[in-house]
Amino acid sequence: MDTLLVEPAGLEQVESALERFFEESKARAARIGPGYHALWETLERCTAGGKRFRPRMVMSAYQMLGGRDLANAAEVGAAFELLHTALIVHDDVIDRDFVRRGIPNVSGRYRTIAEGAGMSPEGAHHVGLSAGVIAGDLALSNAYRLLERVEAPPAVRRRLGDILDEAVFASAAGEFLDIETSLDPAMPSLEAIVDMARLKTSVYSFEGPLQAGAVLAGADEELIARLGDFGRDAGIAYQIADDLLGVFGNETRTGKTNWGDLREGKRTALLSYVSARPEWEDISALVGSPGMSAADADFVRRILVDSGAKDYSSDLAAEYAARARTHLDSDVVPSALRSALHPVVTAVVDRVH
Amino acid sequence: MDTLLVEPAGLEQVESALERFFEESKARAARIGPGYHALWETLERCTAGGKRFRPRMVMSAYQMLGGRDLANAAEVGAAFELLHTALIVHDDVIDRDFVRRGIPNVSGRYRTIAEGAGMSPEGAHHVGLSAGVIAGDLALSNAYRLLERVEAPPAVRRRLGDILDEAVFASAAGEFLDIETSLDPAMPSLEAIVDMARLKTSVYSFEGPLQAGAVLAGADEELIARLGDFGRDAGIAYQIADDLLGVFGNETRTGKTNWGDLREGKRTALLSYVSARPEWEDISALVGSPGMSAADADFVRRILVDSGAKDYSSDLAAEYAARARTHLDSDVVPSALRSALHPVVTAVVDRVH
Missing domain, CATH: 1.10.600.10 (Farnesyl Diphosphate Synthase)
Structure with missing residues (x-):
């Protein structure tokens, strides 16, 4: 989403929710190993720099309808942002795109790593796509997790x-x-x-x-x-x-x-x-x-x-x-x-x- | 999992929970179109015929520890079974396997369809993998959905x-x-x-x-x-x-x-x-x-x-x-x-x- 005029309050809370989520996840991943930690860093980079269009929609509707607990609504916004990440990461796999917004995406990064390890172009291509499948799965499942954090009846x-x-x-x-x-x-x-x-x-x-x-x-x-x-x-x-x-x-x-x-x-x-x-x-x-x-x-x-x-x-x-x-x-x-x-x-x- | 000796009660309830889930999902998918309905049928077939090892573990622990609401526990069992489907479907994408248990898997089915539509072998291969990515996403996200159905404090x-x-x-x-x-x-x-x-x-x-x-x-x-x-x-x-x-x-x-x-x-x-x-x-x-x-x-x-x-x-x-x-x-x-x-x-x- 390129152009955005709506500027609701609470977008910083969305950023905080995402930041908290990635910090926790990276710390967990680091306990498994540096490679998995790096995969999470890559996923975080894919989530950074977006226009936060979906969180803006969430926060606009929430506030303009009288909602006051911005931090709580921000978890909903963060869940939709993570769903967005999941969809673009898997969409890139399906479209065999290795670049997004001018920089290597998940698949692009791991294709390069595989090429550096001496893999054939075809093998490296598939390693890139495979890493994209896994990273997208993590973003998708965690959209549900972030939604579980919302306090509500x-x-x-x-x-x-x-x-x-x-x-x-x-x-x-x-x-x-x-x-x-x-x-x-x-x-x-x-x-x-x-x-x-x-x-x-x-x-x-x-x-x-x-x-x-x-x-x-x-x-x-x-x-x-x-x-x-x-x-x-x-x-x-x-x-x-x-x-x-x-x-x-x-x-x-x-x-x-x-x-x-x-x-x-x-x-x-x-x-x-x-x-x-x-x-x-x-x-x-x-x-x-x-x-x-x-x-x-x-x-x-x-x-x-x-x-x-x-x-x-x-x-x-x-x-x-x-x-x-x-x-x-x-x-x-x-x-x-x-x-x-x-x-x-x-x-x-x-x-x- | 090949060999199973544990035979807890409540496995029929797990089957019912899965059947109910697929019936609902196929009906929803049919409202979108026959192709999407067919994708859900394919996913259902991938879930059928398993040994239900994970539901058995859930139901065994639950019953042997005094649990009595088998239908409720069955939703947990069904959630783990759907997670299993998600993981094998995406694992097959990553391994570029087009057959599982001797029959075409999701990717195998859609590769064949794409070949029939006149696609190049390479293109059809990728169509198959792409359908596998999407089907696995549906199974993964719905594992969370099934867990939401569980009644518990x-x-x-x-x-x-x-x-x-x-x-x-x-x-x-x-x-x-x-x-x-x-x-x-x-x-x-x-x-x-x-x-x-x-x-x-x-x-x-x-x-x-x-x-x-x-x-x-x-x-x-x-x-x-x-x-x-x-x-x-x-x-x-x-x-x-x-x-x-x-x-x-x-x-x-x-x-x-x-x-x-x-x-x-x-x-x-x-x-x-x-x-x-x-x-x-x-x-x-x-x-x-x-x-x-x-x-x-x-x-x-x-x-x-x-x-x-x-x-x-x-x-x-x-x-x-x-x-x-x-x-x-x-x-x-x-x-x-x-x-x-x-x-x-x-x-x-x-x-x-």
Whole structure:
């Protein structure tokens, strides 16, 4: 998540919760051995430096709905941040990415170590992925652990557990559908693209954190449902915008090449749209081809602009952003929360305009 | 775990708990799509057909210490069984194994599907591993979910959570050290081999399930500590015996080739022992070599016998089994539990004699 306007109180408490968790874990790991300690340090580095988008959602909902125990809510925020780490570490394994935010990720670090130990490139590649599997498992399981630290009545705790569970269930489904659709040479329908965006992004980044903050603050069911609706549409808008940036974005700003997604043939609203137009014939052989050159990518981008796919996607992101705003206008949303969340939607859409 | 003599009551309740969990999860997954439903079916198949060793440990400790709510304890048993599924699914990803118990595992199934969709062998291989990463994540996170279902006072719940956490923390450490030692051309010390056995096997298969059952039954700290000691040594004995079977076992009985471990160069007490002897020169180039033939394997096995490595390992397993028995003889262990656990140790050692 690149742009953030919401600045709730309590983010330092989230940092403290994460720091405490990693200090404890590293001390435990050191008792097993220096190698395991180093794995935990690597995982900590993967968690550092993020924008803390999900904790911000948790803390915003919690405070704007009258919650006062910031340290307690911060454990919920930290749990979602650790879930985020788990998902990106395993997503990188699945995408065979060895770099994130311009620096080696878990897999990148251990691939390098294995190469240094004289392993074949293929063997080192797999050692890197394996270390990523293990590190992601640690982050995932500890998201549940951090949530257990939250002080709350049993019914609230159960509810928080259900929200985290739904986030994991949906994110895994989204990852899996991504793989499944990549096996199908036909481009998925726009509906399928939107469904995947909801599963992969909305649930764990928007719906879950907002609802968890609200539940902990004691919000009523109608408001919790509205926050779910808001989160769903805001997340879809975010994902469509993110896919646009993945193809047209400035490489320096996004920290990744704006070319990988095309070469991978990543299923996006852009490709879904253009695949139903005659221009598709000119680019279908290039998209998803491992040998794609920079010039090929420029050509594909040109077609995506000329066919109207770019405008279509950017309008679609704006449309979901507008829907997200409508949910905020419901009477059940207190004005403080409304004021906190409107800028989130603006930020999502501004990224692509 | 191959041989089982303990037959506590309540195993049907464990089956019911697992069945209920998978029915609920498949119904949820079906609402997302048929592909995700099929992934859950595959995960269910990976969980079916096991010997339920860990649930047996949970239920034995619970009942022999006076626990009466079998349905409640069964949720703990089911949680450990799901953790076991998670660990074997991810272990297979790390070992690049596509078959388990003679049938395709998660990765095997999805590799075949990807090949059928026209993917390159390398691409299909990675699709298989990716599906394994996702399926293992679902099993891992839901082990925590099943534990949340247990009815118990807050202090007991926290303790159960700590035990599950320790199992995950130790198993991940064991997997990671396995990778780390495989990068080192030198064979690890026997001490390191025993440490890895404890981390990979004792904690999640013996110590954790026994202690969890005891905690739920309200056992006192001294008994819980003794069960930990017992579990540690019984698990080490089991792992050393299992490594022996991996090299000398009957393929039909173990369901895997008794050759893969040698070709992979799996670090075992056998290799640790022989690597300090002059015979090592004759086989060091063969062990861990991808091109190892059946005749090479026979030659290595002969050296392992003649050098005394086989006897040494089998004595070592017996020694840890004897230590495990000593812990049972403590006065704090009620005789019913002692009678239930002695046969477990016998079964572990009998496998290799």
